[in-house]
């Protein structure tokens with residue numbers, strides 16, 4: 573009865589986890605949620621005020637499918653200032669979240685059977701988005717022993733005549749890795765020489781720490797820019813997850829085609845959110861700096877605590893708001909009478925025995941890990957890690 577297309581799509585493990593949490597909370601269990609990839613901060617007041625003003629001024633009608641001209645121009649200003657990327661307003665599409673920008677891009681570029689290279693560990697939705705576009709995901713697994721460095725040689729090995737695109741995400745969810753300029757440059761050249769596109773998800777671009785620098789791959793040369801669709805959004809940097817606003821920048825022909833698709837699916841994004849987004853981009857960035865400082869404090873604290881727990885081993889990755897400790901030393905052990913077989917078993921163990929929620933690495937194609945999000949208060953992170961430490965220290969034979 574259901575389409576083949578939808579039957580191929582797997583439900584998200586993170587959504588299943590949310591259901592499990594709700595059931596536990598309903599029976600009164602107090603859970604520390606270090607699983608959620610959503611800023612705990614409120615949207616900055618100047619952005620909220622801009623939305624209120626938009627409503628009071630009756631800015632409540634359809635906008636252009638590709639987004640209001642004012643917002644697209646603000647995005648062009650931002651791209652030149654922050655990313656050294658020169659685009660005109662007709663090379664930008666505003667979307668309902670970065671999610672829609674990604675789906676639009678894949679749907680616009682891919683034919684059935686095309687291959688899209690996917691770097692893992694990766695965000696849960698990418699594989700399913702690629703499958704939705706009827707392309708085939710081709711996985712390249714990065715090595716945690718090398719700080720999840722972008723491995724160009726591994727990528728070279730999977731390029732075929734059917735390779736249509738590569739999907740990258742820097743700073744990275746779930747690893748926190750920030751790709752280096754020379755790695756991106758090599759990848760860009762590979763795409764140019766082998767004639768495939770780069771879809772670059774840069775939604776965590778502002779969340780970098782310890783002097784790490786984000787580089788937009790499209791800024792590295794004109795040839796690379798021609799082959800790149802840069803995706804970004806407002807959810808993470810401006811704590812605007814519920815406003816559902818993102819965008820893509822790229823070659824005019826591709827953006828026009830995405831516009832055509834979006835025109836028949838959802839039309840322009842929410843008009844009020846678009847007005848607020850102009851303020852986000854052009855107004856004061858003080859709140860963003862405050863949030864980044866706070867995330868850095870939490871990151872340092874969490875990293876230090878994780879690496880002081882016997883059996884855990886965590887990379888010092890410098891971006892987004894996630895850390896991804898390796899937990900495989902616990903596999904095959906029995907903790908509180910439970911045999912720990914894999915990351916799912918380990919995450920269940922933490923949830924049920926320590927009341928701390930984390931995401932099993934298997935959700936991100938990283939089976940030896942868990943993902944811990946530090947977009948939660950330092951107080952909650954402390955409580956959570958205390959509980960994790962206590963329960964793991966019960967096992968003395970690691």
Ligand SMILES: Cc1ncc(COP(=O)(O)O)c(C=O)c1O
Pocket residue numbers: 609668669670671672695741745773775805806807813816817818
């Ligand atoms: C890597 C990555 N890309 C895109 C998104 C989606 O962002 P948006 O809320 O703008 O749709 C997320 C959200 O978790 C993400 O982690």
